[in-house]
Amino acid sequence: MQNDTCFEQSVHQDRVEKALLEAVTPDQMDRLVRIFKLLSEPTRLKIVLALNSVEMCVCDLAAYLGASQSSVSHQLCNLHNFGLVCRRREGQTVYYSLGDEHVSQLLAIGMAHAQEV
Amino acid sequence: MQNDTCFEQSVHQDRVEKALLEAVTPDQMDRLVRIFKLLSEPTRLKIVLALNSVEMCVCDLAAYLGASQSSVSHQLCNLHNFGLVCRRREGQTVYYSLGDEHVSQLLAIGMAHAQEV
DNA sequence: TGAACATATGAACATATATTCATATATCGA
DNA sequence: TCGATATATGAATATATGTTCATATGTTCA
Numbered sequence: 001m002q003n004d005t006c007f008e009q010s011v012h013q014d015r016v017e018k019a020l021l022e023a024v025t026p027d028q029m030d031r032l033v034r035i036f037k038l039l040s041e042p043t044r045l046k047i048v049l050a051l052n053s054v055e056m057c058v059c060d061l062a063a064y065l066g067a068s069q070s071s072v073s074h075q076l077c078n079l080h081n082f083g084l085v086c087r088r089r090e091g092q093t094v095y096y097s098l099g100d101e102h103v104s105q106l107l108a109i110g111m112a113h114a115q116e117v
Numbered sequence: 118m119q120n121d122t123c124f125e126q127s128v129h130q131d132r133v134e135k136a137l138l139e140a141v142t143p144d145q146m147d148r149l150v151r152i153f154k155l156l157s158e159p160t161r162l163k164i165v166l167a168l169n170s171v172e173m174c175v176c177d178l179a180a181y182l183g184a185s186q187s188s189v190s191h192q193l194c195n196l197h198n199f200g201l202v203c204r205r206r207e208g209q210t211v212y213y214s215l216g217d218e219h220v221s222q223l224l225a226i227g228m229a230h231a232q233e234v
Numbered sequence: 235t236g237a238a239c240a241t242a243t244g245a246a247c248a249t250a251t252a253t254t255c256a257t258a259t260a261t262c263g264a
Numbered sequence: 265t266c267g268a269t270a271t272a273t274g275a276a277t278a279t280a281t282g283t284t285c286a287t288a289t290g291t292t293c294a
Contacts, residue, residue, distance in 0.1 A: 004285095005186040006176035010210070010240070016181045019167040024228070029159065031231035032224075037157035041252075042150055050136040058271060059123035064133045069122040071253055073272055083230075092261045092270045093127070102230035106223060107149075111141070113200075113219035114148035121255095127270065158282075175241060188283055190242055209240045209291050 038084055039106065043067060044075045047096075051085060052104050055097040155201055156223065160184060161192045164213075168202060169221050172214040 024032070039045055047061055056064070062072045076096055079085040083099045098104060141149070156162055164178055173181070179189045193213055196202040200216045215221060 005240070006179050007239075010174070010176045011180045012174065012177050015171045015173050015177050018171045019173065019177075019181050022170040023163075024166065028228065028231055029162065032227050033157060033159055033162055035227050035230055036153050036162065040150060040153035040157040042146065043252075045146070045150055045153065046140075049141065053139040054132050054135045056132050056136065057127070057129065059127040060129050060132050060136075062123050063128045064136050068254070069271075070255080070273085073270095074252080077272070089261085089271095092268095094271060100230065100233075102226050105226045106230075109219050109222045109226065110149050110152050111145065113152055113217065113223075114145055116217075122270070124269070160282075185284070186241075187243085187285080190240095191282080194242070206241095206291085209238095211241065 034082055035084070035106075038079055038082060039110075041075075043071065044079060047072070047075060047079065048084065048098070048103060049107060051096055051098050052107055055095050057093045057095050061096070151199055152201070152223075155196055155199060156227075158192075160188065161196060164189070164192060164196065165201065165215070165220060166224060168213055168215050169224060172212050174210045174212050178213070 039048065043065060046065055050056060050061065050064055058069060058072055058076065061067075061076070062069045065072065076085060076087075079099075080087060080096075084103055085096050085099050087094050087096050089095075156165065160182060163182055167173060167178065167181055175186060175189055175193065178184075178193070179186045182189065193202060193204075196216075197204060197213075201220050202213050202216050204211050204213050206212075
């Protein structure tokens with residue numbers, strides 16, 4: 001549904017057009033949404049925060065979180081699919097760590113905002 | 118449920134304890150989750166991105182998004198409750214803008230990561 | 235004060251998704 | 265190869281939440 005209560009006159013066309021011009025592509029939007037969504041769920045965010053401190057295997061994370069192995073593995077899969085975490089196998093164990101420096105930057109800035117609210 | 122498939126031996130206690138020591142408080146976790154959750158939904162993210170370019174009123178945003186006034190107003194309320202956007206009233210019109218510089222920083226870093234994936 | 239317009243909001247529904255359960259895959263050691 | 269252990273994954277369910285609908289609130293102007 002469109003502007004149900006807004007009349008045309010009340011819309012500032014210049015502002016709308018400016019926003020439209022500077023809008024990111026749908027593709028970029030999807031990726032941006034996906035990044036923030038991955039960080040917006042307690043289990044996944046705790047995983048990412050923990051990996052920001054120390055490399056851990058699936059069982060370590062399950063113990064740390066008090067969560068099931070399956071749940072942790074599912075979420076690690078989600079995080080890995082989008083490059084937020086890396087993994088390396090060592091025998092039967094798979095160790096996870098943060099994917100790139102952008103992730104810890106996002107955490108740092110998020111924390112900064114969280115503290116001052 | 119806890120570690121269903123993980124045996125005690127497979128857990129690196131030192132790593133788990135390090136993560137536990139450096140863990141943020143539940144309160145901080147809640148706030149951090151909330152920030153990322155607010156940015157993780159297409160309508161809200163588009164709003165925030167648009168406000169990063171130009172101050173807009175509710176009807177501007179509804180027109181820009183092709184969304185209903187009600188939906189936009191609900192989401193602006195969510196964003197405002199957590200300080201991600203500011204508002205100022207001018208007559209019947211309420212103008213919204215970004216809340217603080219952390220928000221645009223998060224967007225910038227998120228975009229940087231989105232582009233290289 | 236009353237009409238018109240911009241915005242806000244409560245309740246209900248529809249959809250997305252996190253967890254669980256069951257099981258599959260992968261690696262190591264004997 | 266077989267048993268044990270660590271991890272991965274498909275399907276189902278339960279929960280969270282975004283949108284809609286209806287309506288309330290707030291502001292201006294005549």
